[in-house]
Amino acid sequence: MTREQFISHVEATRKAFRRFLAALCCGNTALADDIAQESYIKAYLSCDSFDNPEKFRAWLFKIGYNTFINHRRSEHPTVGYDDATEVSAHDKADSSFAYQELYNALNNLSATERTSVLLFYLEGYSIKEIAEINGSSQEAVRQHLSRGRKHLRSLLSTD
Numbered sequence: 001m002t003r004e005q006f007i008s009h010v011e012a013t014r015k016a017f018r019r020f021l022a023a024l025c026c027g028n029t030a031l032a033d034d035i036a037q038e039s040y041i042k043a044y045l046s047c048d049s050f051d052n053p054e055k056f057r058a059w060l061f062k063i064g065y066n067t068f069i070n071h072r073r074s075e076h077p078t079v080g081y082d083d084a085t086e087v088s089a090h091d092k093a094d095s096s097f098a099y100q101e102l103y104n105a106l107n108n109l110s111a112t113e114r115t116s117v118l119l120f121y122l123e124g125y126s127i128k129e130i131a132e133i134n135g136s137s138q139e140a141v142r143q144h145l146s147r148g149r150k151h152l153r154s155l156l157s158t159d
Helices: 003-024 029-049 053-074 081-089 100-107 111-122 127-134 138-156
Strands: none
Touching (some): 003 029, 029 053
């Protein structure tokens, strides 16, 4: 793949990739930008060995997912769910917190559940495609989707 082709593919997928990473990072757009930048660098350095332009989007999402997972493994959480919910509940006037409750709930899912839910519902990938991106079986993706929906339902219920 040439540099121009790579740039063209990046421009075509930029918004969807950014949206996916922002949701994966539970609304932390600075972290999503860092992961996107690192993912683009990794993709560019590997694009000579990439030979299927039709699958560029899935390939890039897989790189982004793996970069996110590597980042999560290296970090240590500092704020719990209850603390984050309390903060977002007090600041309803700021529109940047419009999805904070959803981001808080997504943050409580495992990385595999969150990724499967986001790729399936936000990006419209099939179970087979998600399995390829995650490097898991289709049955595992179905389980992640089922568990993710169940966990989100319990976290977002207004009982």
